Amino acid sequence: MEKCLNQNLFKNLYEAKEIIEGWRNEYNQLRPHSSLDNLTPTEYAKKISGDY
Template identity: 40%
Template structure:
């Protein structure tokens, strides 16, 4: 952001700075390809993601283990 916007842009007042920065952020986050996304735009990358995509975590892995292990036999759990 510093190299592409802040060092090269002349801001006339605070409102002008806010407008130019907001436009740059919108362009960067929606229309520009990113190397980390295999040079796709964020919108194009999001369109390819699905709930069954291999790159996403498998939800069954999360359901397999409980957060807290069960109480040992003979220990009262405080249930009514």
């Protein structure tokens, strides 16, 4: 989160919420996680369910 805040200058609260939500979604859902064998959460869910 600190990385997101350090890289952006927000014009207002609405813009801050939009940018932070986009960053949070990317960080938690779209990027690979080392704890998940370097897969995204979606890829990992498919892998453990046998659909990968």
